[in-house]
Amino acid sequence: MFLSAGPLLVQSGAMNAEAALAQLVSNLPEGVVVTDPASVEKYREDFARDGSAGTPLAVVRAENATQVQVAVRWAAEHRVPLVPRGAGTGLSGGSSAVDGGITLSLDRMRAVEIDPACQVAIVEPGAFNVDVKRAAAEHGLWYPPDPSSFEICSIGGNLATNAGGLCCVKYGVTTDYVLGMDVVLADGTLVRLGGKQIKDVAGLSLLKLFVGSEGTLGVITRAVLRLIPAQTAGATLVSRFASMTEASRAVVAIRGTVRASMLELMDNVSINAVEDWRSHGLDRSTGALLLAQSDAPGEACAVEVEAMRAACVAAGAEEVFTTTDVDESAMFVAGRRNAFHALEQRGSVLFEDVGVPVPLLPDLVDGIAGIAATTGVEIALVAHAGDGNTHPIIVFDAADPDADRRAREAFDAVMALAIALGGTITGEHGVGRAKRGALLDQVGPDVLDLSWRVKDALDPLGILNPGAVLPPRADC
Amino acid sequence: MFLSAGPLLVQSGAMNAEAALAQLVSNLPEGVVVTDPASVEKYREDFARDGSAGTPLAVVRAENATQVQVAVRWAAEHRVPLVPRGAGTGLSGGSSAVDGGITLSLDRMRAVEIDPACQVAIVEPGAFNVDVKRAAAEHGLWYPPDPSSFEICSIGGNLATNAGGLCCVKYGVTTDYVLGMDVVLADGTLVRLGGKQIKDVAGLSLLKLFVGSEGTLGVITRAVLRLIPAQTAGATLVSRFASMTEASRAVVAIRGTVRASMLELMDNVSINAVEDWRSHGLDRSTGALLLAQSDAPGEACAVEVEAMRAACVAAGAEEVFTTTDVDESAMFVAGRRNAFHALEQRGSVLFEDVGVPVPLLPDLVDGIAGIAATTGVEIALVAHAGDGNTHPIIVFDAADPDADRRAREAFDAVMALAIALGGTITGEHGVGRAKRGALLDQVGPDVLDLSWRVKDALDPLGILNPGAVLPPRADC
Numbered sequence: 001m002f003l004s005a006g007p008l009l010v011q012s013g014a015m016n017a018e019a020a021l022a023q024l025v026s027n028l029p030e031g032v033v034v035t036d037p038a039s040v041e042k043y044r045e046d047f048a049r050d051g052s053a054g055t056p057l058a059v060v061r062a063e064n065a066t067q068v069q070v071a072v073r074w075a076a077e078h079r080v081p082l083v084p085r086g087a088g089t090g091l092s093g094g095s096s097a098v099d100g101g102i103t104l105s106l107d108r109m110r111a112v113e114i115d116p117a118c119q120v121a122i123v124e125p126g127a128f129n130v131d132v133k134r135a136a137a138e139h140g141l142w143y144p145p146d147p148s149s150f151e152i153c154s155i156g157g158n159l160a161t162n163a164g165g166l167c168c169v170k171y172g173v174t175t176d177y178v179l180g181m182d183v184v185l186a187d188g189t190l191v192r193l194g195g196k197q198i199k200d201v202a203g204l205s206l207l208k209l210f211v212g213s214e215g216t217l218g219v220i221t222r223a224v225l226r227l228i229p230a231q232t233a234g235a236t237l238v239s240r241f242a243s244m245t246e247a248s249r250a251v252v253a254i255r256g257t258v259r260a261s262m263l264e265l266m267d268n269v270s271i272n273a274v275e276d277w278r279s280h281g282l283d284r285s286t287g288a289l290l291l292a293q294s295d296a297p298g299e300a301c302a303v304e305v306e307a308m309r310a311a312c313v314a315a316g317a318e319e320v321f322t323t324t325d326v327d328e329s330a331m332f333v334a335g336r337r338n339a340f341h342a343l344e345q346r347g348s349v350l351f352e353d354v355g356v357p358v359p360l361l362p363d364l365v366d367g368i369a370g371i372a373a374t375t376g377v378e379i380a381l382v383a384h385a386g387d388g389n390t391h392p393i394i395v396f397d398a399a400d401p402d403a404d405r406r407a408r409e410a411f412d413a414v415m416a417l418a419i420a421l422g423g424t425i426t427g428e429h430g431v432g433r434a435k436r437g438a439l440l441d442q443v444g445p446d447v448l449d450l451s452w453r454v455k456d457a458l459d460p461l462g463i464l465n466p467g468a469v470l471p472p473r474a475d476c
Numbered sequence: 477m478f479l480s481a482g483p484l485l486v487q488s489g490a491m492n493a494e495a496a497l498a499q500l501v502s503n504l505p506e507g508v509v510v511t512d513p514a515s516v517e518k519y520r521e522d523f524a525r526d527g528s529a530g531t532p533l534a535v536v537r538a539e540n541a542t543q544v545q546v547a548v549r550w551a552a553e554h555r556v557p558l559v560p561r562g563a564g565t566g567l568s569g570g571s572s573a574v575d576g577g578i579t580l581s582l583d584r585m586r587a588v589e590i591d592p593a594c595q596v597a598i599v600e601p602g603a604f605n606v607d608v609k610r611a612a613a614e615h616g617l618w619y620p621p622d623p624s625s626f627e628i629c630s631i632g633g634n635l636a637t638n639a640g641g642l643c644c645v646k647y648g649v650t651t652d653y654v655l656g657m658d659v660v661l662a663d664g665t666l667v668r669l670g671g672k673q674i675k676d677v678a679g680l681s682l683l684k685l686f687v688g689s690e691g692t693l694g695v696i697t698r699a700v701l702r703l704i705p706a707q708t709a710g711a712t713l714v715s716r717f718a719s720m721t722e723a724s725r726a727v728v729a730i731r732g733t734v735r736a737s738m739l740e741l742m743d744n745v746s747i748n749a750v751e752d753w754r755s756h757g758l759d760r761s762t763g764a765l766l767l768a769q770s771d772a773p774g775e776a777c778a779v780e781v782e783a784m785r786a787a788c789v790a791a792g793a794e795e796v797f798t799t800t801d802v803d804e805s806a807m808f809v810a811g812r813r814n815a816f817h818a819l820e821q822r823g824s825v826l827f828e829d830v831g832v833p834v835p836l837l838p839d840l841v842d843g844i845a846g847i848a849a850t851t852g853v854e855i856a857l858v859a860h861a862g863d864g865n866t867h868p869i870i871v872f873d874a875a876d877p878d879a880d881r882r883a884r885e886a887f888d889a890v891m892a893l894a895i896a897l898g899g900t901i902t903g904e905h906g907v908g909r910a911k912r913g914a915l916l917d918q919v920g921p922d923v924l925d926l927s928w929r930v931k932d933a934l935d936p937l938g939i940l941n942p943g944a945v946l947p948p949r950a951d952c
Contacts, residue, residue, distance in 0.1 A: 117728075119732075162681065172648070193923065199831050199863050201902050201906055202901050202919060203924075204685065204946075206926060208681055211684075297772055298773075300776060358593075423671070429677070447679065448679075451680045454682070457929040
């Protein structure tokens with residue numbers, strides 16, 4: 001069979017695909033290798049809904065690390081592309097299937113164990129982020145990274161993308177919480193990195209290299225995650241602005257005075273999409289909504305909230321509202337978290353994840369509005385504004401070729417804008433397949449050359465998630 | 477000339493050392509290449525004071541990134557080992573000179589620029605950690621990582637080792653603050669990674685790979701460091717215990733309830749060494765001193781301090797003392813910070829940096845006491861106890877061959893103990909040359925093989941700091 005990703009084209013020899021697959025099936029317990037088309041179909045795309053996703057030969061639903069090793073060794077032996085997959089909720093096509101490859105799903109590996117004395121969670125990659133949070137909470141502990149999809153996304157996927165979330169503005173991202181990891185390398189070797197110790201600089205920083213590697217350097221089969229004490233219930237501030245530009249300026253001002261535990265924005269398009277889908281009590285006439293939280297202890301919370309309120313007023317807020325009511329707060333946060341899903345109900349979507357240094361947020365939102373106007377495309381905007389990380393969401397009718405063309409033009413233009421502002425094409429979702437065309441523009445040929453050297457060192461056959469992250473060498 | 481590090485032995489061809497060096501001198505401005513023996517002597521060792529450190533052909537005191545590139549290209553062309561060096565305060569022999577190599581000192585590259593709007597510091601690698609803190613403080617900002625040597629150690633060295641410090645128990649380590657970096661690769665190419673944006677997952681996690689790479693993968697010429705708002709002045713708790721074992725149990729208990737902003741231990745040996753050197757007001761009869769701080773805002777500080785006090789009492793504290801007096805607090809912290817220097821006045825020292833998961837701290841300190849007894853060697857002990865990261869410091873008379881032998885036996889035994897407890901041989905100082913003999917025992921042959929593949933990908937000629945971190949391939 002052929003490995004048709006980029007410049008590597010290798011015929012695996014005498015054995016044909018059918019025979020090779022039969023060998024894989026016989027090497028694994030019954031039911032682990034899935035080949036019926038109806039089931040396989042479910043594993044072709046992730047939430048990027050990439051129409052060009054391939055069709056794998058099979059899906060391997062591994063139950064443990066040993067089976068992962070078997071699958072990887074088989075893929076290496078037969079030069080078959082292997083796409084690791086968590087819950088398939090990625091937004092960048094990072095786990096889109098490759099034609100003629102296998103998709104290695106970790107969805108069955110869902111164990112979560114808490115070591116409360118060490119304040120760590122030992123997790124399998126298929127466990128959902130919410131499973132880790134729940135298990136930690138039983139011990140008064142907290143695993144902070146909280147992508148909006150935390151109830152349905154896998155820890156493995158979080159590790160692969162170095163996922164962020166709403167609380168990251170104060171508590172950091174996934175990589176800041178990884179203490180240890182088991183990884184199956186491209187030749188099937190399983191290595192154990194790190195452990196339960198908090199600080200460890202023994203050797204090269206390989207642990208941190210695998211976090212964010214989007215399945216291109218190895219398959220994570222276990223991770224040790226640092227936990228911290230449960231978050232203090234604090235207060236929520238909600239502020240209305242006439243425009244995203246003004247709201248962005250408020251974000252910049254807030255960031256200069258307070259370490260908010262949440263600092264998010266929603267624009268009028270996203271607010272209305274959310275209210276169309278399910279009422280969250282958001283005012284549909286709002287130009288821009290700023291949603292912030294302080295979890296400072298005791299009276300310090302009120303002090304922080306007041307500082308944030310003052311910053312909003314100074315930036316021209318039409319209204320500022322604060323609450324310590326848990327349910328009320330939860331409703332606003334849910335509105336923010338449900339934006340993606342709500343917008344998907346409106347049509348086809350293209351998800352962006354661009355980030356800029358925070359002071360340039362107003363320039364970014366203005367530029368995005370300009371792109372929407374120029375291309376005649378609807379772009380909703382929500383943002384982890386306190387981090388400078390935004391999610392422009394392009395909504396369009398994919399059945400209309402002209403609309404499709406303009407949508408993709410807007411997609412590219414938004415990334416180009418972020419790069420021009422000195423920022424990034426992806427703050428937390430990952431490059432996947434959807435954004436790799438813009439990676440060269442952001443990092444340049446020397447960094448890509450360096451990246452390929454690392455990639456080749458770990459995956460000389462190029463079997464691990466080919467087509468994800470790094471553009472073909474010839475394009476670098 | 478020959479590159480005599482490990483298995484790579486290459487004769488560079490017709491040009492002899494003298495001619496090659498003359499070429500380097502002519503390629504750089506006058507005064508950049510230092511060859512007079514008296515000056516070169518100062519760059520042979522770092523604070524590990526490794527008697528077997530080599531003598532370089534020359535020291536290149538680069539003034540800018542271009543000169544760094546010139547030096548690296550020259551080293552690559554002539555196959556000359558190149559040892560990057562910050563302030564030379566490393567404790568693991570990471571910048572010990574290599575015979576016949578060049579030491580590339582970044583000590584002249586000391587610029588620090590603060591971008592207060594973005595809340596970042598843009599630094600050159602020779603700047604001292606304290607320079608960054610001072611510059612940040614002028615803008616009400618803070619760069620947290622604080623090795624005890626922060627007043628004399630370089631940011632470049634901090635990056636190379638992923639340095640920690642006293643506040644890391646709450647605020648994290650160096651790698652958690654690195655947003656961007658310029659690195660000169662082994663072929664002289666300069667690459668720019670990251671930027672001022674807070675979140676960035678575009679491509680592989682190369683930025684995090686270089687942090688902690690101890691000069692073996694590239695030479696850092698610039699870094700963008702994240703800053704946070706200035707730390708709140710809080711309160712200090714000092715508690716006396718009869719033994720380090722009991723004090724360790726108090727640390728474990730504290731960690732279960734409070735996120736202390738500092739949580740350190742000192743033993744009787746280190747206390748007396750400090751008081752011998754300069755009075756800090758520490759009680760010489762103290763078995764073990766626990767030094768903790770809370771920087772929680774407002775009344776939450778008192779709540780945290782009370783929780784810590786109660787934990788100490790429950791663990792058998794002989795005395796607990798708390799203060800909010802800035803000078804009083806500073807004196808205790810200075811006592812802790814000065815332990816290394818004070819112990820060096822007593823004789824030759826071997827610095828350890830072992831770490832274990834925090835609940836195993838009592839077992840570690842007991843084990844270390846056992847090793848001291850068994851080998852008949854004096855081992856002082858200070859610790860970033862809240863992280864489980866300890867600094868056993870072996871004090872001995874290097875002129876006495878038997879004492880020297882027993883000291884090195886103790887050194888190895890302490891690392892073996894940490895490994896046996898599932899921990900690490902180095903939590904923040906780095907492997908350097910001093911500890912690479914134990915790296916295989918900790919991480920195993922597969923991780924070392926993986927490490928060598930990454931190293932070879934980035935430095936195929938093996939010119940960057942050969943002999944540091946990774947044991948020779950044949951030993952893996």
